[in-house]
Amino acid sequence: MTAPAMSLPQPRRRRLTPDARTAVLYLLPAFLVMGVITFYPLLFQTWMSFTDFGLKNLNPRNPAPNLVGLDNYIQIIQSKLNIPNFEFLRLLFFNLWWAFSNVVIHVILGVGIALLLNTNGLRFRRFYRALFILPVIIPPLIVATVWRYLFDDSNGAINTVLQGIGVLFKIPPETFKIDWLGQVNDPIPFIPLPLAYFALLTANSWLGWPLNAVVATGALQSVPPDLYEAAEMDGANAWQRFKVVTLPFLRPAMVPYAIYGFVITFNLFFLSFFMSGGGPFGRTELFVTQAYKLVNDFQLYGVAAAFSVILFFLLLGITLITNRLARATASYAE
Amino acid sequence: MAQTDVIPVPPLTTTEPRPMTRLRRHAPRGKLTTRSQIALQALCLLIAFTVLFPIVWIFSLALDPRDLARPDGLIPPGASLDAFARVIAQPTSDEISLIELARNSFVLATFVAGFSVFVGVLAAYAFSRLKFRGRELLMIVILGVLMLPAVATIAPLFIMLNGLSNVQLPLIGEIEIRRSLIGVGLAIVSGALPFAIWNLKGYLDTIPKELEEAAAVDGCTQNQTFFKIVLPLATPALAVTAFLGFVAGWTDFYFVSIFLNSPDEGFTLSLALNKMVGSFGQTKWSDFAAFAILFAAPVSLVFFFFQKYIVGGLAVGGVKG
Numbered sequence: 165m166t167a168p169a170m171s172l173p174q175p176r177r178r179r180l181t182p183d184a185r186t187a188v189l190y191l192l193p194a195f196l197v198m199g200v201i202t203f204y205p206l207l208f209q210t211w212m213s214f215t216d217f218g219l220k221n222l223n224p225r226n227p228a229p230n231l232v233g234l235d236n237y238i239q240i241i242q243s244k245l246n247i248p249n250f251e252f253l254r255l256l257f258f259n260l261w262w263a264f265s266n267v268v269i270h271v272i273l274g275v276g277i278a279l280l281l282n283t284n285g286l287r288f289r290r291f292y293r294a295l296f297i298l299p300v301i302i303p304p305l306i307v308a309t310v311w312r313y314l315f316d317d318s319n320g321a322i323n324t325v326l327q328g329i330g331v332l333f334k335i336p337p338e339t340f341k342i343d344w345l346g347q348v349n350d351p352i353p354f355i356p357l358p359l360a361y362f363a364l365l366t367a368n369s370w371l372g373w374p375l376n377a378v379v380a381t382g383a384l385q386s387v388p389p390d391l392y393e394a395a396e397m398d399g400a401n402a403w404q405r406f407k408v409v410t411l412p413f414l415r416p417a418m419v420p421y422a423i424y425g426f427v428i429t430f431n432l433f434f435l436s437f438f439m440s441g442g443g444p445f446g447r448t449e450l451f452v453t454q455a456y457k458l459v460n461d462f463q464l465y466g467v468a469a470a471f472s473v474i475l476f477f478l479l480l481g482i483t484l485i486t487n488r489l490a491r492a493t494a495s496y497a498e
Numbered sequence: 499m500a501q502t503d504v505i506p507v508p509p510l511t512t513t514e515p516r517p518m519t520r521l522r523r524h525a526p527r528g529k530l531t532t533r534s535q536i537a538l539q540a541l542c543l544l545i546a547f548t549v550l551f552p553i554v555w556i557f558s559l560a561l562d563p564r565d566l567a568r569p570d571g572l573i574p575p576g577a578s579l580d581a582f583a584r585v586i587a588q589p590t591s592d593e594i595s596l597i598e599l600a601r602n603s604f605v606l607a608t609f610v611a612g613f614s615v616f617v618g619v620l621a622a623y624a625f626s627r628l629k630f631r632g633r634e635l636l637m638i639v640i641l642g643v644l645m646l647p648a649v650a651t652i653a654p655l656f657i658m659l660n661g662l663s664n665v666q667l668p669l670i671g672e673i674e675i676r677r678s679l680i681g682v683g684l685a686i687v688s689g690a691l692p693f694a695i696w697n698l699k700g701y702l703d704t705i706p707k708e709l710e711e712a713a714a715v716d717g718c719t720q721n722q723t724f725f726k727i728v729l730p731l732a733t734p735a736l737a738v739t740a741f742l743g744f745v746a747g748w749t750d751f752y753f754v755s756i757f758l759n760s761p762d763e764g765f766t767l768s769l770a771l772n773k774m775v776g777s778f779g780q781t782k783w784s785d786f787a788a789f790a791i792l793f794a795a796p797v798s799l800v801f802f803f804f805q806k807y808i809v810g811g812l813a814v815g816g817v818k819g
Binding site: 183186187193201205212221295301309312313321370374431460469472476 | 529530535538539541542545546548549550551552553555556617618620621623624628629630631633636642643645646647649650651652653654655656657658660661684685687688691692695720721724745748749751752755756768771772774775783786787790793794797798801802805809
């Protein structure tokens with residue numbers, strides 16, 4: 165609507181470049197969808213976290229929930245929620261330790277087995293590589309229920325096998341009625357971790373190392389063989405060759421993958437939910453399983469919203485810290 | 499990208515005698531002494547045993563007609579498929595057959611796969627090829643959403659979709675969105691879509707730009723280039739992303755379990771599995787094993803045969819679990 169005769173300088177309109185116009189067109193569907201099912205819910209959740217949204221508020225005819233300020237957050241952090249076995253700090257430390265201990269085991273097993281399968285001259289390598297991918301291809305939901313059965317106290321496979329071995333050594337089978345997932349007493353004195361944690365750790369190690377081995381194998385195959393020969397010529401022993409030649413090639417692939425694995429394991433729902441159910445006494449509960457139970461079992465929607473907001477900032481913090489660590493180790497490598 | 503099947507062939511024998519043999523304290527490359535070959539094979543077999551143990555045990559359990567708590571032997575005496583027949587007819591105390599459960603899971607999975615890939619590839623193309631203001635910021639936003647676990651938005655999605663009762667939809671009629679597979683599907687897409695965008699963008703970045711530039715020189719519009727050049731080239735990545743979206747829908751548990759209340763609203767395989775585990779006292783072990791096998795088989799088989807395409811994508815992005 166600009167009159168061409170006007171002598172006033174045109175207000176500088178930001179004209180979209182052709183690229184930007186196409187970009188809007190291509191991004192619109194995704195951002196419309198995400199706006200409705202991701203961004204709006206996140207905002208709505210933030211509002212919910214300041215209210216006492218509960219079961220009664222599901223009916224739109226009931227009055228709106230009351231604003232309660234930071235009450236939900238304070239209750240969560242002070243562990244004063246009206247639900248059994250909830251202790252915020254214990255949950256936080258257990259969840260961090262759970263993710264850390266798993267990733268360490270995954271990376272060590274993954275790199276070790278990748279090195280083993282990368283040995284020149286090892287026979288049936290293709291066969292082993294095909295076989296070792298099996299844990300990855302089974303949906304984790306099903307893996308979790310299967311391990312729940314394997315660790316069953318009365319009929320599970322683990323106890324059955326232990327009984328079978330025990331007979332050989334004349335140990336009565338009753339010894340192996342181990343309540344893997346429910347035993348209240350800690351198996352190792354001075355280490356405040358229940359037996360269920362070790363059962364979960366076993367199951368997750370089975371589940372987690374193969375993908376690490378795949379990533380490590382990819383990195384190992386990028387190492388030029390000449391480098392090993394050169395190192396050998398210089399008289400480097402096996403450990404020195406690993407440290408000087410292999411490790412610098414492994415690090416750029418494994419560090420980001422370990423960080424990614426840390427976040428995935430931190431949020432790993434199925435094992436805790438299906439195997440131990442968070443027990444005994446909520447001691448193997450994770451943030452995600454707790455969040456699920458706040459919604460599904462306790463219908464404390466306002467509290468659940470605050471809980472998710474806390475989880476959001478926790479994950480943000482973890483991402484920032486791990487990114488910094490990754491950069492620190494990268495510059496160390498160079 | 500990690501590929502599992504590409505194994506560099508080591509030189510098996512070195513014909514020319516190597517100088518400086520004194521320095522080489524071990525066998526030349528590509529050869530192992532018999533002793534270390536045996537030791538490494540033993541180690542590999544031990545690992546193979548731990549990998550196979552749960553899988554073989556479950557198969558054996560499913561075939562056992564006596565409903566023992568434990569199998570005794572790889573193929574138990576009188577092995578039968580009775581357990582499979584039982585769970586296909588009716589896996590839990592709910593009046594719903596495995597066929598119906600699988601159909602619901604399939605509908606859900608197809609919806610998630612199709613929707614997230616179709617919408618995702620458009621956004622991925624914009625992020626990969628077009629220059630515009632705010633591109634980096636928007637990508638960080640997508641990545642941020644990707645880091646969030648699915649559970650993180652479960653409360654607001656439940657409340658929001660619960661508000662959408664009595665919605666009129668063409669062909670389907672009046673439904674309550676939250677108590678339907680549509681609501682569940684939308685909720686799962688909230689996790690699958692950012693993953694699809696991220697994964698596809700990564701792949702599109704690897705397609706050389708020259709092809710598109712050539713097409714542009716020949717007079718193709720941007721849209722024609724996208725549909726005629728980029729999409730066909732991206733088919734493998736589209737298939738992998740669709741498959742991973744399919745798995746997310748096929749095995750979703752949180753949303754179906756929170757949103758759906760009764761079997762006729764569209765109960766899926768994961769809900770039946772949860773119910774079987776929840777009542778381990780009454781569930782026959784062989785039924786549980788048979789159900790787990792039937793549930794896992796469709797996606798596991800696809801995964802196994804196309805692993806070299808899929809595992810790479812998994813290692814880069816992964817799906818929310």
